[in-house]
Amino acid sequence: MSARPPRPAAPSLVGVDLGRRFEDGESHVQALAGVDLVAAPGELLAIVGPSGSGKSTLLHLLGGLDRPDTGRVLLEGQEISRLSGRRLALVRRRRIGFLLQFYGLLPGLTAVENVAFPLLLDGVRDAQARALAALASVGLEHRGAHRPSELSGGEQQRVGLARAVVTRPAIVLADEPTGSLDSATSRVIFDLLRATAAAATSVVVVSHDPLVERYADRLVRLEDGVVCAAASPPPSVTSTPAVTVG
Template identity: 50%
Template sequence: MTTDTAVVTAQTWTGAAARAEELHRAYGRGGAAVRALRGVSVAFAPGTFTAVMGPSGSGKTTLLHCLAGMDRPTGGTVWWGGTEVSRLPERRLAELRRSRVGFVFQAFNLMPAMTVAQNVELPGRLAGERPDRARVLDALARVGLAGRERHRPGQLSGGQQQRVAIARALVARPEVLFADEPTGALDRATGHDILDLLRAGVDHDGQTCVMVTHDPVAAGYADRVLLLADGLLVDDLVRPTAAQVGERLSQLGG
């Protein structure tokens, strides 16, 4: 399921599409504070597919949100290419996030009253940008939804709705695509279609994809699997099989 694309190890920083250095994230204060991340350092090479896994409460979703600029770390830094984004003012961060990264949610997060095309255009419209119709149609064609631009989400299957969400993330042609359990709400066959789509973006378009998943089979599509436990990075597996991932997760209590 993976290619021979070279993958970066956790200690390789030069030229990374995204990286985190000594990342900490705590919620609450004092003795009641929950330390979701405790000094995680990791880098993602351009054109690679990484799965992030771990037991419930391990910090994997927090790591993804911090990497994507959707949550602020309490300590450490986040970089997109050569730009440190963890301390940018919110407006500047939002501008960069729209142009540099895409995000796909498990629950699709589509607006039911809008057409497929309008949903794909929405982030740009909220930013005050004029929609580029050609880009929208191209993004929909790339995810296999050409001709569906006038449909509404309720007229589509769950897998098709997730394709709309991916098209929305791809329309700005981001360097890095972050996906939080993108197949979690889908049946297995439809989930494989979505994973094939994410894999194709890496193999054919040189995109960098970072995906949180709980499914070892989904992780088998990745070049690399990061394992977190108790807010720490505890393993970094290169092209493991689903069985190897499952065995390692069981050792962590996942």
């Protein structure tokens, strides 16, 4: 009897018909219009385009940092764009990892304390052990006792990535993660993001860095708030998950 083929992986993140408009006095700016996006487990998806094209706005909607005016965002089948503020904050902390251009580390905490912080908020008993393991995954287990001011920019960004993955999230969203780094250090960060995706976590990167195209499985190009070029959805994604309204 032949073995059954593996079931297609459900998408980690789905954005459907996303639109966002910002008011500016009596006028408005349409930052995004009709954007569709699917991110699958195990892939690194890059969102590229010129400044002002809506890349960061899109990432903020996908991560629940802002809400769309039109459309919906689904994370693991749950429509997070309609959750209450409290429930959305829990989803962000537990199921989404964020990596920012300017690191966002707490200056008074050591590297291991910064990484453990989201776990401590949830009362996780083995928070320090998991934080140390996350630091080891980015090659910084020997720097755990150092504060951000004692670390290089590249090391701080690696601490940021360790913090992003320590909760074992469904997806990591990275906003210009190499914008403050030299090319050699940028390659280190992209190597680590590539390894994060290989561990079956979805990774979505917004970047101007031309290196990103070497690492991405797929590219989505934005221009004036609309998708001007995008690869087809990954072959493992066969349908949009059911919507759960919170």
